[in-house]
């Protein structure tokens with residue numbers, strides 16, 4: 001396994017993923033974390049700071065003391081240089097973006113051409129090195145692009161993990177297998193078997209409960225833990241009345257009938273809708289739904305459960321660690337049905353070291369239907385935050401049908417998988433129209449679709465006009481109550497993805 005120390009680069013997750021794609025398990029830690037002891041190599045990530053700043057993140061002592069192979073990238077390289085007798089300075093030329101590098105032969109560049117384009121992003125450079133270290137690649141500006149500190153300690157000024165670096169993957173591969181001599185032994189099949197055993201040994205004949213939302217992460221966690229403990233897992237699906245059309249039946253069909261999971265559907269529609277009566281404020285809506293969810297879940301979990309399974313995944317953890325926030329807090333804020341904080345249960349998070357794409361692959365291996373694994377994200381508060389202002393049954397019915405039409409049409413034109421998230425919003429504003437020869441006064445419905453990676457930033461999707469036209473025609477023809485359809489062309493920032 002490879003330990004990656006995260007110095008705050010936006011590419012750290014990418015780096016961890018590249019290592020795993022090459023068949024070696026990787027774990028991201030912070031510089032002040034204690035590493036587990038069975039690692040075979042260390043990678044130091046890039047980072048936004050200068051190693052010369054007072055509050056720059058240091059190289060922990062154990063790194064050099066471990067005598068393990070080390071690869072420093074960008075900030076990581078400069079940190080190694082600084083700690084091994086070199087000098088790092090702000091140079092006149094800062095290099096950002098694609099930069100040509102000339103390579104001098106070395107095992108880490110095995111099978112790589114003499115001139116390659118690399119991706120750089122640095123203002124500081126290593127300017128001086130003791131003679132015993134070799135510069136093994138340079139840029140045109142004569143800046144050290146790669147340094148060999150010893151037979152197993154290397155630094156790269158450029159980012160091999162980024163696709164813009166030619167042969168970047170090969171360089172990482174050379175480090176892992178020629179320099180660090182690691183074995184290729186990480187695979188998702190192994191992971192599943194090991195995880196199932198681990199969970200079996202931990203839970204034994206005790207009982208566990210999970211809040212199943214029908215989203216990717218909780219679905220995969222449910223099936224994985226079910227494989228380990230069978231009937232002793234109870235999955236609770238809370239229908240808060242703010243779900244999409246047919247959602248409950250869909251989830252029931254898949255988990256109860258297809259996969260045979262002990263699924264408990266809790267119908268709390270009335271409970272939620274009653275509490276949401278006369279509520280207009282988005283934050284208040286979210287708060288009520290969050291609280292109510294936890295109560296429903298607690299009522300159902302009362303007594304007899306020892307474990308709570310959660311579908312936390314790696315990006316949840318890395319992101320929260322990098323921003324210095326505490327994981328539980330982000331989850332309970334961001335995920336309705338997240339951690340009920342005062343519930344007296346031990347937590348099991350079987351997916352917490354996996355990336356989203358790995359979670360999906362595991363889902364496929366476990367036989368979860370693709371349309372569950374590749375569906376768009378859906379917020380915990382559901383349609384409540386897609387109806388501006390007060391929520392009524394009438395509005396919910398309109399929104400459900402509009403959503404269905406939009407999604408169905410995207411799928412029909414093969415656009416569903418091209419966008420990250422698509423949905424409709426009922427604005428609660430009414431405008432004038434004409435139907436036949438009659439005046440009409442009906443709701444404005446907005447359609448929203450965005451392209452994104454993790455939802456932190458997003459661009460509105462450039463969906464072809466003929467698709468938008470079809471969606472608009474179908475919605476105004478088929479749904480009574482909608483008189484006008486508009487397309488939201490705002491990115492995030494400044495807007496958020498959801499309207500509330």
Ligand code: XMP
Pocket residue numbers: 286333334335336377378379380381421455456492495496497498499
């Ligand atoms: P925003 O609107 O913040 O949304 O740009 C970013 C992503 O998060 C989803 N979202 C939520 N998911 N509970 C969730 O589980 C929430 O309270 C929540 N609010 C927003 C949103 O659908 C988008 O994918």
